[in-house]
Amino acid sequence: MLKAYLGIDVGSISTKGVLIDENREVIRSSYLRTLGRPIEAIKKLVAELFNENKNIEIKGVGTTGSARRLAGVIVGADVIKNEIITHAVAASHFYPEARTIIEIGGQDSKIILLKDGVPIDFAMNTVCAAGTGSFLEHQATRLGIPIEEFGTYALKATSGATIAGRCTVFAESDMIHKAQLGISVEEIIRGLCDAIVRNYLSTVAKGKPIEPLVLFQGGVAANIGVKAAFERALRMQVIVPRYFLVMGAIGAAFLAQDYVQKNLSTKFVGPALLDINFQTKTFECHDCANFCEVVETYKNSQIIDRYGDRCGKWSEINP
Amino acid sequence: MTIGIPRALLYYRYGEFWVHFFKKLDVDIVVSPPTNKKILDQGLKYISSEICLPVKIICGHLDWLKNKVTHVFLPRFVELNGGLYTCPKMIGIVDIARLRFAGQFQLIAPKIKNNFYWAHFWLGLRFTKNPLKVKWALKEASTYLKHTQPPPPNGKPKILLLSHFYNIYDDYISRTIINTFKNQGFTIITKEHLDNKLLTSTKGFAKNIRWVYERELYNAFYYLLPHAQGVCNIISFGCGPDSLISEIMLKEAQARTKPFMQLIIDEHTSPTGLVTRIEAFCEIIKKQCLNIAPITN
Numbered sequence: 001m002l003k004a005y006l007g008i009d010v011g012s013i014s015t016k017g018v019l020i021d022e023n024r025e026v027i028r029s030s031y032l033r034t035l036g037r038p039i040e041a042i043k044k045l046v047a048e049l050f051n052e053n054k055n056i057e058i059k060g061v062g063t064t065g066s067a068r069r070l071a072g073v074i075v076g077a078d079v080i081k082n083e084i085i086t087h088a089v090a091a092s093h094f095y096p097e098a099r100t101i102i103e104i105g106g107q108d109s110k111i112i113l114l115k116d117g118v119p120i121d122f123a124m125n126t127v128c129a130a131g132t133g134s135f136l137e138h139q140a141t142r143l144g145i146p147i148e149e150f151g152t153y154a155l156k157a158t159s160g161a162t163i164a165g166r167c168t169v170f171a172e173s174d175m176i177h178k179a180q181l182g183i184s185v186e187e188i189i190r191g192l193c194d195a196i197v198r199n200y201l202s203t204v205a206k207g208k209p210i211e212p213l214v215l216f217q218g219g220v221a222a223n224i225g226v227k228a229a230f231e232r233a234l235r236m237q238v239i240v241p242r243y244f245l246v247m248g249a250i251g252a253a254f255l256a257q258d259y260v261q262k263n264l265s266t267k268f269v270g271p272a273l274l275d276i277n278f279q280t281k282t283f284e285c286h287d288c289a290n291f292c293e294v295v296e297t298y299k300n301s302q303i304i305d306r307y308g309d310r311c312g313k314w315s316e317i318n319p
Numbered sequence: 320m321t322i323g324i325p326r327a328l329l330y331y332r333y334g335e336f337w338v339h340f341f342k343k344l345d346v347d348i349v350v351s352p353p354t355n356k357k358i359l360d361q362g363l364k365y366i367s368s369e370i371c372l373p374v375k376i377i378c379g380h381l382d383w384l385k386n387k388v389t390h391v392f393l394p395r396f397v398e399l400n401g402g403l404y405t406c407p408k409m410i411g412i413v414d415i416a417r418l419r420f421a422g423q424f425q426l427i428a429p430k431i432k433n434n435f436y437w438a439h440f441w442l443g444l445r446f447t448k449n450p451l452k453v454k455w456a457l458k459e460a461s462t463y464l465k466h467t468q469p470p471p472p473n474g475k476p477k478i479l480l481l482s483h484f485y486n487i488y489d490d491y492i493s494r495t496i497i498n499t500f501k502n503q504g505f506t507i508i509t510k511e512h513l514d515n516k517l518l519t520s521t522k523g524f525a526k527n528i529r530w531v532y533e534r535e536l537y538n539a540f541y542y543l544l545p546h547a548q549g550v551c552n553i554i555s556f557g558c559g560p561d562s563l564i565s566e567i568m569l570k571e572a573q574a575r576t577k578p579f580m581q582l583i584i585d586e587h588t589s590p591t592g593l594v595t596r597i598e599a600f601c602e603i604i605k606k607q608c609l610n611i612a613p614i615t616n
Contacts, residue, residue, distance in 0.1 A: 082595045082599045082602075085598075085602050119599075119603050120603060120607055121578065121603065122599055122600075122603065124595075124596060289352075289355035289356060289357040289358065290355045290491075291356050291357065310494060310495075
């Protein structure tokens, strides 16, 4: 039996999972769409990992991403950790000399600054998701180009059209107008990549010192056009790690390993997970004027978690 | 005649003073309840979505008061401490109320322009003919104006939470933020821990700041920074004065290698984004400043 640790990262757009061995080598990773149904995505992911690796024993589980709490409750996670820390943990394992992590995912983008492998500062996009993965995908669909090829189009252009990057709505109308002027699709896409980088540097990085080594992680790092645009803007090499898509999940698995080595046992539900019927229900509490939306998670019609109330009276009587 | 006082904006600074002042003058008052979702939702109906959250909230409180009182007390704070101003929305809220709640209640809106005492004195004379009674009521009520808090207990790591009193003391706005910090093992310190002399100090950069509450925030930042392991600055989305002061504080914190985080708040109802940021911020502080192992799980 191979001993392994599982890391699960449930984001807004995609769900990622990795298995690592005792030596922190990635055994397997998978990536699938959340499609707005995180519970099903998590089950599918676990099923995939189990079916293909029958000979493993899961020693510990960590969850991360915006649905980390739900994922943690369902699988029985040992560690539930926010995505900023997990990304930093994974990055400093593969690149101990890294100083800057650029992470652009489906709905949010972040910058994490590291010093001696320890995160020292970070920032996330605040009120706007312009320039993140879901926007790029929308534009690719609109132009009829598969998202995987989007970046290669940008590299074909020698110069880029000027596209407004501050707002997705403005960017789209800019792209349409430029196309109607006769500017080529390649140049428009390159312009869009530049706009995304400009937007990132002015609204997320906001003058934070970007020092080498710079890593580029998250779904958008698959786009070689955006990577090239970052290199042009920063005038330095930008490295896309081998496991750029699943760095958060890897970090969660590392933290699970650390935790289990200290605490010696795991809360992981195991393959039985696949036969359990999980359900979430929400209700609006009308006991005061706050009308909190309380979310309940049921395991085979038995309640296992409850949260979302401001006063704590529902989450305190958590079974 | 019943006077309504909205539990919003300046209430969190002068509320207790006003309540006691009116009570001593035997005036019937009604204070709106603490902010809740219904109050905020009502407030949103009265005002443009571009305005900051605290102004949306006060509109909700005015809405709550509208069928319950004949008058609403809403002083117009313009200038304080000689040449220092409040923000434009604070000055203009009286006009917003007058236009949006026309016919619902009458406004009692004394103008405060470096005349805090006398403005309240003349106000008092509207309810009694006896100036000595007003003088006495003012004296009694003014004991509730002091707001310096005792220093926080030593030992636990501290977060300097910088924001306007109407953000920090409005439980509806700040509860998630404060609880998340506490769950991470931190004690909160605020500008109320600084004594009045330092809070209004004009030393250094503070003398350039002409907004009264922003100067206080800057002084709190400057004098309390050595006592805190990190700074969290809560800004209402769209706040002009704060966006300027925050950048200056951010740069100074960076120069002194103190972790500094800006949290921008608006009408969000899901706390996930806030919690993620605060948790990550706390762990960064634990990792770099305290050299203690972060709490897993």
